[in-house]
Amino acid sequence: MFELNEKNYAKAARQAVAEGCVLLKNEGGVLPLVKGTKTAVFGIGAFYYYKGGLGSGGLVNTKYVVSILDALRKSEDISVDECICEEYEKWIKENPFDEGNGWGSVPWSQKEMPLSEEFICEAEKRNDVAIVIIGRTAGEDQDNRADEGSYYLTQTERELIKNVTETFEKSVVLLNVGNIIDMKWVDEYKPSAVMYVWQGGQEGGNGVLDVLDGTVSPSGKLTDTIAYNIEDYPSASYFGDADKNYYVEDIYVGYKYFQTVAADKVMYPFGFGMSYTDFEISGSVKNVDENSVVVDTAVKNTGDCEGKEVVQVYIEAPQGKLGKPVRTFAGYAKTKELAANESENISISCPKSYFASYDDAGITGHKSAFVLEAGEYKVYVGNSVAKAQCIGSFSQEFQVIEQLEEALAPIEEFERMHPVSENIEEQTVENSNENIEIQSAEKNQKNSCEYSMGFEKVPLRTISLSDRIESEMPEEILFTGDEGYSLKDVANGKIDIDTFIGQLSDEDLMCLMRGEGMCSMKVTPGTAAAFGGLTPSLERFGIPALCCADGPSGIRMDCGTKAFLLPIGTLLGATFNDELIGELFEYFGAEMKYNRIDTILGPGMNIHRHPLNGRNYEYISEDTILTGKICAAELKGLHRAGVEGTIKHFCANNQEFRRADAMGVISERALREIYLKCFEIAIKETGCSSVMTTYGPFNGLWTSGNYDLCTTVLRKEWGFDGIVMTDWWAVANWEGEKQDRKNRAAMVQAQNDIFMVCPDTENENAIDNIKAQYTIGNITRGQLQRNARNVLKFALRSLAMQIKLGKIDLAEYAPEWDTSFRPDGELEIIIAKGSHIEVSAELAEKVLYDDGIYFNIADTMAGDYSAVINITSQHNEYTQIPISVFIDNDYRGTITFQGTNGKEDENEISIGKLGEGEYYVRVAYRPHGITMNKIVIKKND
Structure with a gap:
């Protein structure tokens, strides 16, 4: 295990930056x-x-x-x-x-x-x-x-x-x-x-x-295609809508589209990046078996200075009945530092699952299966998708790579792109249910590609989701009450986990589903959330309070604690260097351990569907294989340090504008081949045990309450054995109904194990609908126990549990945390425009607490309100100071200040509508080194 060594950490980060340029x-x-x-x-x-x-x-x-x-x-x-x-x-x-x-x-x-x-x-x-x-x-x-x-x-x-x-x-x-x-x-x-x-x-x-x-x-190599015009991206017409986005481009994302039908519109291709030296790449197909294709490559530095090269393997599959991209990225390797005239031989194994196609219509006779259609498969090797040269081929008989079951299919009709041979104006393919007519799109006369893009109807859902949920209902574990067992007894093999769960009351099970934060005092100060043993009852059973912190580029601690800031995800992807990324994240993991953090909220794994997605920087690439492999390297580094990553956002978080509301309409094939495949690679290669769902919905369901996403695909098909958590203050819905932040029962049913986050775990029954839905039988004790089992299994493997068991001693390793608070100024609270403050009796002498400020307001006038916050901070300008405002425990927004170096600063944030009456206000932040000068709650004219 690496120790936390800041010089080595910085050295690895510096190298990553250089290799990502x-x-x-x-x-x-x-x-x-x-x-x-x-x-x-x-x-x-x-x-x-x-x-x-x-x-x-x-x-x-x-x-x-x-x-x-x-x-x-x-x-x-x-x-x-x-x-x-x-x-x-x-x-x-x-x-x-x-x-x-x-x-x-x-x-x-x-x-x-x-x-x-x-x-x-x-x-x-x-x-x-x-x-x-x-x-x-x-x-x-x-x-x-x-x-x-x-x-x-x-x-x-x-x-x-x-x-x-x-x-x-x-x-x-x-x-x-x-x-x-x-x-x-x-x-x-x-x-x-x-x-x-x-x-x-x-x-x-x-x-x-x-x-x-x-x-x-x-x-460094591009992880995205750079087209001449923003309008040239196939998703351009279907991105950024406030209400609904149709994924008409389907599996033809980035280079998979451009290489198939629009190569002339590319300015810089996927995988491109120059060096100060030159390389010669050659290769041959060494072996083809049932599961993989092995390619032998030779790389020679033909220039006059040292350098590294990235060898990239692409597969061209026959179009067959399903239609496919002309190139599919299937593997890569980075050379060592090669001196002038030095060579290196590299063998690259490409799993067939990386370039298999998902049949969501049954056209091949194998519906809901990953298949390889029969024909010649050409293998290309080079240093970009455009420059890769054919180095051989292999003959493939029809093969079912994996037979699955229908899941996540759309419920709304739309059409998706499909390649059409330039020699055929119109063609018809057989679907198991109906004929799908593919009309040739208007051809670009300048395009040298063999195909143009037509359209076909997308297969819709045929299964009953409610019947599936009902048929897979978990059995209830007999309630025994407290028999004196603790979670240590499970860890030591004295009892099994189900015996332990049998002790937990309904209330205990409901509380295990609730995370607490942000900046919970029960874990490392300033971090994103606590979960697990957060109540006195759960603590008595020996369940540790588990800590997660924002990432994935470093540990965010809003109390001012310093941490190392890593390069962004896209840069890390551009290195194409798994070994280096793993080393960097091993240092990152050591820093997490130093700060007693069980899991970091990352890596980010969503696909760069369109260049304008604001969160692309946090993710890796337009390609799902590269994304999965780089994120797997990050997770392996964290695991070597004894901590975990929470891969996010599961799945299809492809725009930030109205991210919690805009409905994605996506084919099952696109989900399987593009938006889920990267998560599958990371989970299967690393055994990752924590996943975060998104804010948003697709195909009628918000992801936090999507059973097929969280159970059918993730757990049944991929064998995932960990926790699923929501994004912070996420919403869910019953199918056919609107989303609701209070609808956490839908999350329980889906096997989204933890809602993030609550201000107080014990006092949520009046806020969420878990108890009410349990009382009327819409969710069961067996479902609550199933989810609790997931949380407890994670706890048993956690850093916190290893400390609790005495297997890790951080007495000299962990930092001294300063939890004192010494305000050095008078706080002024102003309720403007017809309202006045009433501080409750227990808070009358001191409204400042070590996780923020609490006060009541009364006699408000109905209308839109804002909060004006004025602070002074001793932190420097590199420090980020988020301050969140809650009204009656309902999150209304966050203002982020930078450190002011002792100067005064003021910001305003809308907190939305208030009616006539009384309200409880919480201004949440970590006050160490911060003086809160003034809070103004004002009604906007």
Whole structure:
């Protein structure tokens, strides 16, 4: 097991940043910069480094952050023109950075400083190379937009790049971004070099410097296809709707679409990335058996400097009856550091399940099965999907890879894309239920692909979900009452787990279903939630309180505790380096253990369906195999450290706009082959024991209450033996009814084991519907016991339980936690516009507590209300301080401050409608190092 060593941690993160940088252009070999290079650094992005995304995936309190400019200034081999920096710093004083108001309202970019042509010309006389840094944030709760300053460059940014490239002979553009952006400006302005450096966490600048100065040759590869136009993506017309999104593109996501019907619309293909050296890749098909295809490859460095290369394997399956992408990514490997003229032989095993097709219509005679249709399968090897060369083929008889049962099929009619041969205007394929007519789409005359895209009707659900649930009802364990057994007795083999569960009352079982937080005092301060043994009764049975913290790019602790901030998910995916990612996450796991955290809320595993999804930065790729393999590497690292990851968001969380409301309409085939496959790989390869569902719905059901998702597929088919938790304050529904946050009985029925989160586990019966639905028989004690078994099994394997059993001693390893609170100011609470405050008697002397502020308001007038919060913080600007507002224990929103270095700051948040009457208000935060100066509850005119 790794110990927590910050220097080694930083070293691994720095290497990951360097290996994740994707070089798209390097004309004239402008990179790497030679020793002694004088650089002119332009762009407001040089002074506002985006270390990570917004929201739960990026709000980590870091000790330090190294920006690209910081790293360049510290370099002994590269000099920075400080005259230019001084002009930017003067301008920033007059034009301060827009920090926004909480993570849902932060601008996607910062205002760029206009520069005259004369200023740039003078800079050119003093310097050898110009570096332009373009920055974009990314975040939870808001999508990217097809606007200037978001997906597109602003006019000022365009003018800056234009003037710099026209003036400087050598120019480099670095993209410090979370998501891919429009790239047509590269052809228009022709910079010498262009590189995606992504958002690299606290070691980001150092990793980028290593590539710029040639310490590391870039080896990162694109995890997404970059098309010329945003409209060219097949999901473009079906993304971003407020109410419903039809997944018409079906399995043709990213390169699977472009390589099949629109290769001419690709600017930079999936898997592409340049190096400072050149490689020669060859290969052959070594072996084909019932389960896999083994490819032998040879890689030779034919250039004149050291470097690593990524070998990629793609399969072209016959179109058959089902229709398939022309290329399917099936395996990869990264070489070691190869010296000039050095070679390496690598064998890559590609499971057939990676390129099998799911028959959701029964066209092949095997409905609800993964199959390989008969014919010739071609194998391609190379360093991108576009450059991969055919190195052989194999003949495949029809084969059922896995026979399953129908699950998650849509209930609403729609059409999906289907390839049509360019030589056939119209074709008909046989469906077990009906003929599906495929009309040839309008052909693009410039497209050199063999297929155009037609459409076919999507098979609808044929099974009764209610009958399935009824037939699979778990048996009830006889209630015995307390027989004196504790969970230790199960761990030590004295009793089995069902004997233990038989002791638990109905109330105990209901409480096990409820997580508590955020920032519960029962676990590590500032973390996302506690679950497990949260009540006195459950504690008496020896059930530990289990801790989970936001991730996946680092431990978010809202009490100000510092943690290491890792690079974003997309950057980690771009490394294509499983071994390095595993090492990095082993250090991450050691840090979790140091802070007594049982599970981190990550990795993020959703597919980049469309470039504008705001949360793409937290995820990996448009490809499901790469996503599954990289996330498996992360989980294996955590497991080696003795902690767990909670893979999320299960599944199809593909837009942030109205993420909890917009209904996805998706074929079973697309779910099976694209949106579920990555989760399946991660679970089956690692034995991961924690999964988080999404906020949103698809095919009529919110995921937190979807039985086929949480039980049929996850547990019955994949053999998952762990917990499923909701996202925070999620909703659920009974099929055919509207969603409701109180409907946690639907979650119990689905085997979504834990609702996150409650303010008080013991006092939820009046808030949720579990007890009421149990009383009338809509959920059973057997279902509650089944879910409790899942939670208890997780507890038995947890870090907390190992400590409880004395198997891990963290006495010297764990930190001293400062839970004291010393307010140094007077708090002013103002209830504006016709309402007044009434502080309850027990809180009359002190409304400040160590998890926030509590007070009552009375005589409110009906209307829309906001909360204005004014704080002072001793933390630095890298510290994120979320402050949440609850009305009668109903979550109304979060304001995120940054550390103010002792200065006063104020933000406002809408808390929605209030009627006439009295309300209980909770302003929740971790107050260490924070002074709450004023809270104003005001009615908006």
